[in-house]
């Protein structure tokens with residue numbers, strides 16, 4: 001089943017065109033990695049897909065529900081109710097976590113389901129504890145984020161995104177703000193999610209990781225999809241000059 | 253006049269000083285938040301008006317503002333206001349002046365919260381109000397408390413400006429007694445009371461800073 005569909009997406013900031021002609025679709029259970037050099041538009045793509053940024057053209061659909069579409073050259077977003085429904089279907093994990101510093105680990109995870117979804121507190125807390133256990137953090141439930149390492153904070157933020165049972169989870173360089181020794185723990189969690197068939201779109205600079213977990217890799221260059229395919233297609237057999245150049249900067 | 257009588261009279265004035273202090277705080281703290289929100293509003297007219305208001309309040313002496321509020325109605329509209337208006341004039345002038353200062357403190361506090369906090373809230377489906385009151389404000393309060401403490405301590409001392417329009421608060425009282433008795437003692441006693449007042453305020457604010465800083469390592 002198709003979870004996300006993006007058609008001819010275009011994004012400009014003033015005069016600058018940051019994304020153009022982006023079309024892609026993500027099916028249920030798929031793990032798609034997005035790679036590309038700095039400034040190629042990877043974050044902007046995720047931000048458009050998660051409504052943090054208004055798109056300038058094209059359409060985005062979640063499981064058939066229209067988030068936005070272009071009509072006679074004008075971009076039209078759906079009504080509030082539809083957007084709220086769509087928003088409850090995805091989660092986003094930020095590069096720098098963005099946990100709420102004044103809430104405990106447990107509150108960070110439970111705040112949205114209790115206050116926004118109006119779910120039963122005891123039920124939500126039980127689920128949250130289960131998730132924290134999976135993240136190896138149940139013993140930190142009453143701590144405030146500033147007492148946690150970056151890796152632990154990122155795992156809390158993953159739990160916070162997972163508790164609403166999203167259909168699709170976006171990651172924007174989830175390990176870029178972490179020391180190498182903390183990266184492994186977060187990548188392991190993402191791998192476990194992949195093994196559980198979680199649908200994910202992951203922007204990453206960890207090439208080996210991307211190769212490992214992805215069903216499909218998208219290479220962005222200058223705001224365009226320059227190449228896409230299976231890890232083998234892209235890493236082993238590519239004839240694309242831009243991609244080879246990009247990869248060689250990683251592998252030397 | 254016995255020393256005991258002096259203290260009694262000063263304490264009567266002190267009550268008025270405390271009244272000015274409390275009313276000013278209770279009204280200007282929330283009002284300042286409203287002003288800060290107008291100052292950051294998307295509406296350019298609202299933003300412009302609040303910007304001018306804040307700049308006038310901060311750019312002219314409180315003493316002058318006090319005189320304008322007290323005597324302006326008579327000079328401009330020929331409104332006859334008797335002495336019972338004195339205390340109202342003081343409260344009005346203090347509240348609108350302090351609201352402007354607090355507004356700027358709130359604004360810098362609100363602007364110092366990272367954009368990522370708003371974005372995380374939006375992704376989680378928080379509405380505007382929930383984002384502001386459950387996510388942003390608790391962090392703002394913690395960040396602005398030290399500056400607010402400074403303002404509050406200034407306010408304790410500023411209450412003596414009510415002397416300018418002849419309202420009998422502690423400072424005016426001290427001056428009257430000093431003149432009548434040709435003695436410095438009333439000033440000394442008033443100074444002690446102001447100092448104790450500020451000491452208590454500073455102590456309370458320190459406690460508040462601890463209470464709101466609960467989520468920081470220390």
Ligand SMILES: Nc1ncnc2c1ncn2[C@@H]1O[C@H](COP(=O)(O)OP(=O)(O)OP(=O)(O)O)[C@@H](O)[C@H]1O
Nearest residue numbers: 013016018036037038039040041042043044045173
């Ligand atoms: N709010 C903005 N206003 C103007 N330009 C922006 C804005 N956000 C991003 N850009 C520009 O869009 C381009 C793409 O930025 P983006 O952050 O999406 O790149 P990225 O691929 O995520 O890079 P990185 O790997 O460094 O995170 C850059 O040239 C950037 O300067």
Ligand SMILES: [Mg+2]
Nearest residue numbers: 042043044173
């Ligand atoms: Mg980025």
